[in-house]
Amino acid sequence: MIKVSVTSTEVRNQSGNAKATGKAYSLDFQTVWFHTYDRSGKPNPYPEKAEIILEKNKEGAALFWPVGEYTLAPESIYLNRNGDLSISPRLIPIKPAAAPAKV
DSSP states (O other): OOEEEEOOOOEEEEEEEOTTTOOEEEEEEEEEEEEOBOTTSOBOSSOEEEEEEOOBOTTSOBOOOOSEEEEEOGGGEEEOTTSOEEEOOOEEEOOOOOOOOOO
């Protein structure tokens, strides 16, 4: 399981015109922290910072992830049109452990 920490709801927008087509584009990014592993399966000592591209709602507003702990959804990993393994992060909230019942 790859754990992902979201520590801020700040969204960064990047927009402009594509060089190849001249069409306008607008992408929204959110910074997240991936808790990764080395090649031998040992957890890295610190999370690694990355930006993920956010989906948009019908009005075009970025659908950012709330602060919290997540894991990658299975549909995040797929084979692209060239047959290469690709990742498009989709997050699933990690439910906090239930507090022990008070007696």
